Amino acid sequence: MIPFPIILSAPSGGGKTTVMRRVLAQRADIGYSVSATTRAPREGEVDGRDYHFLTPAEFRRKVGRKQFAEWAEVHGRLYGTLRSEVRATLKSGRHVMMDIDVQGARQFHAAFPESVLIFLLPPSGEVLLNRLVARATESREAHLVRLRAALEELEDVPRYHYVVVNDDLDATVRRVSAIVDAEEVRHERVPRVQSTTRALVSQLKSEIRRYANR
């Protein structure tokens, strides 16, 4: 099996973190790439597990050293995917799943064209707005930033390979997992497909010859 990166995007509050955690808990063949960010940790978040929490100076230094496969400013904060995180997981033979915004997904896909892009769509405008409002920890301004970001994210849906309407958590988790299964057996990902097929063809041909000459 040839491991590949999987990107999950959704408007803020779209449930991608929950979906990703469930998929990761169910599948040992998928690892997670811990992103770096300059935003402050939320309650319960652990440095190195949820994010690598960096100062803006530390983040900029890593940008300068080209340590990010992609990075973007989201809601006024910097977020980025470390090449080292992605490489380490792929090297261990596991797919690597990431929760990144649309700008980052675009950059990442350019750097890793084999990646699979999945967009989680909220089932309705009402649900989307409720989820966005539900983050009551934020100021009015921060909230406006999120609404505008959600709008921008939705405009990028056509770039994604798959779109899953997240109306039911279990079904969404099943679908995302099924996408990974299907992508594993894409023609170009199957190891030695040409030589295996050639060997089968030549065996069949000699059998046909043997029978035809009887």
Ligand code: 5GP
């Ligand atoms: P939050 O601050 O709520 O954890 O995440 C805010 C947004 O940042 C989400 O839309 C999430 O997808 C995005 N994000 C998280 N990690 C990364 C990353 O490594 N790169 C990019 N470009 N966006 C990220």
